[in-house]
Amino acid sequence: MNNRNILMSIQGITPEELMYLQHATATLSEEQLKSFVFLYSGKRKNAQDIMLFTLIGFLGFAGIQRFVLNQVAMGVIYFLTLGFCWIGTIVDIINHKSMTDEYNQRMARESLNMVMGGF
Structure with missing residues (x-):
């Protein structure tokens, strides 16, 4: 399986995210890439889920999306x-996709550091 197919196995990956990951993981060995995909898949968030959590904010539980994106202080303030x-x-709601993309890029960098640094 080539590198592109390994990255495409990530459930719900967007074309933009795939391009970012291909560039970020270009120097990884196949074994490192498999480890990266395993780590990253467990950390990444889906934009539709963030949209759903944001919509729940209108029911009186504002800020759930911020907690999910590890923005605890903002989550408390929203709540x-x-x-x-x-x-x-x-x-x-308007920015849910960019918020998710930013979070996923941060998780990709964190996962890369773990794989390249040997955890």
Whole structure:
């Protein structure tokens, strides 16, 4: 299996994410790449899930999406202020894909560091 197919095995991967990962993992051996895919797959988030968590904010549980994306302080602030009176929640609905992409890139870098540093 070539490197492209290994990365394509990540469930729900987007074309943009695939291009980013191909570039980021270009120097990895096949064994390192398999380890990377295993680690990264467990950490990455799906944009549709983040959208769903954001929509739940309108039911009075604002900020869940921020907790899921490891933004605990913002999650607490959203929860206590009803998502900044729902304005922040609306902004997050609009930006859910970019928020997810940013998180996934951070997790890709973290996974790469783990694989290249030997954990």
